[in-house]
Amino acid sequence: MEPSRAAAPPLNFGSVARSISKILRLRRSAASSTGGSADAAPDDYDAIHKFKLARDFRDYSGIVTEPPDKGFHKPEDEKRQLQPQRSGSSGDLEAMESLLANLFASISAVKAAYAELQVAQSSYDSELIQSADGAVVAGLKHISVLKQAFFRNQFDPRTCPILQPALAAQLQELRNLNRTYSITTHKLEAELDLKDSEILAHQASLLESEREAQALEAKLHPNRSLAALDGLHLSGLNPTHFLTALRYAFKSIRFFVQLMVKEMDSAGWDLDAAAGSIQLDVLRGKEPSHRTFAFESYVCLRMFSDFDHQNLGFGALEECLAWDRRQFFDEFTRLKSIAMNQSLGRLPSPVARFCRAKYLSLVHPKMESSFLGDLDQRAMVSSGRGFPGSEFFAAFAEMARRMWLLHCLFFSFEPDTERSIFQIRRGNRFSDVYMESVTAAESKDKGDAGGAEGAGSGRATTVGFTVVPGFKVGRTLIQSKVYLIPVDAKANLRS
Known part of the structure; x- marks a missing residue:
């Protein structure tokens, strides 16, 4: 008595593969014994029924499906579905090549449509979005149709109207790829233009900030910057x-x-x-x-x-x-x-x-x-x-x-303006008309009122060396900055 479905053990895919292998071996042995005649088909179906696969694999149409006459595909159909690449005929190879070329062409068409959809969304264009979305959906549907044609063994371009020859499909794939690259190029160019405009805006902002900083520098330190x-x-x-x-x-x-x-x-x-x-x-x-x-x-x-x-x-x-x-x-x-x-x-x-x-x-x-x-x-x-x-x-x-x-x-x-540059020789007497003591200026910056040589210190000083030369422009005299030393050290100076 056949066990009930409720008590059936869980499906084991390992046993499925082994069962299919047994079916194929039985088919090959039956074909060899009968010389390849069609009379062996009923025996094959009887052997298949002995495995009782109809009930266990009824839902797995990609592996074993029921034909309209006796509940199963013929073993030849199963063999073509499971091992189409083993076919030695040139027609089958050409059909498979055409199917793959059409598949790649469809995939490239989807990629191109999707790239166009992305571009349409970056700067929103409703009409272009709808068009690109429709192209994506149409491409996916065409891929689904190719899948169904493959499972039904209907992928010969001479008999299937949805397929085009391999060369035509390859040409279409190249066109789609070129379209994708063109769309991507335009997208990158648009992004580059956007970055350039951002750079120009930042440069303008930087120049404005520099002008403001120069204005503040001029206020904080008059005559110490060129903002004036x-x-x-x-x-x-x-x-x-x-x-x-x-x-x-x-x-x-x-x-x-x-x-x-x-x-x-x-x-x-x-x-x-x-x-x-x-x-x-x-x-x-x-x-x-x-x-x-x-x-x-x-x-x-x-x-x-x-x-x-x-x-x-x-x-x-x-x-x-x-x-x-x-x-x-x-x-x-x-x-x-x-x-x-x-x-x-x-x-x-x-x-x-x-x-x-x-x-x-x-x-x-x-x-x-x-x-x-x-x-x-x-x-x-x-x-x-x-x-x-x-x-x-x-x-x-x-x-x-x-x-x-x-x-x-x-x-x-x-040109007729008197312009000259001068420096003070070592040993010259200090003159506040032509000179400025660098140590006195340093003491002044530090708030030390008694640090200027020759200016209230009670000691006579002389020029040791010139630090910054002086200038005369027209009637304006710009003092030279000098380093002063005591007069009693003058005898030890080397000329």
Whole structure:
């Protein structure tokens, strides 16, 4: 008696595979014994019924399905469904190739439609969204139809109207891929345009912030920035503007000197000996903080060398000899609000050549090797290939830019205007008309009223060395900054 369905054991897929293998072996053995005649079919179905698979596998139509006549497909149909790739006929291979080509063409069509749908959603377009959505749905439906045709063994393009030849399907796939790439390209271009507009907006915001910062700097520290020279015209130029630019340049000199001293200290230099090798008077002063004045005098001596020459004494700036005051002023106006890294982007520019020449003149190879460990930075500067991005060179480049601006403004005055630069020789008597004591200015900044030599201290002083040169522009005299020493040390000074 056949057991009830409620008591049937759970389905085992391993036994399913084994049962199917037995069916195929029975079919092959029956075919070999009968010579391949159709009379063996009823015996095969009897053998199949002995396994009682109809009830257990009725729902698994992809494996065993009931034919309309006797409840089962013929073993030949099962074999074609399970192993279509084993068919040796060229027609079956061509049909399978056509089916796969149509499948890939349909998939590529769905991808192209989906890409179009994404583009339509980024900048909302209802009509394009509906069109692309319909194309996606149509593509998915066509893939489903291809699936059904495969399971029904109806994938021959000569008999199936939904299939096109393999070459035509491959061509359609390439067209769909090209369409996908085109849509993606347009999408990326749109994103790139959006990023460019955001960059421009941020740059405008940055410039506005920089202008506000310059305005605040001008209010907090008058004459220490070039914001006060915004809107300056050549006809309105006067010595006060030059004084503003001079203070702006000296501020960068001090910053560079501080960085240089920091590098010396990190490299293990004897700062007292280094300062004394530049100005011996600093060692006699016994004031460690005065070492900075020696280094500042060295940097100023190099940077202001040949300042009163239009080409600053460099053959690389020979074209500046033919410039008139308008060209110098235009150069000043163009560069005063541009960062040095932008100025150095144009390597043949005069300011870039000035920066290169001054760097090679001021920074000694031993100094650079001690700071950086090698001379690669110097080699890059001297070769003209470019400019380093180190902090040390960035500070020097900014100082060079401000010195170039000061030089351009110096030659923007009328040719008949008296323009000169001067420094005070060692041993000269101090004069508050032509000189300003750097130690007195330092004491004033610190709030020490009694720290100025020769100004209420009761001791006679004389000039030890010039830190910052003085200028005369027209009738305006800009004092030179000097380092003073007591008169009784004058006999020990070396000329």
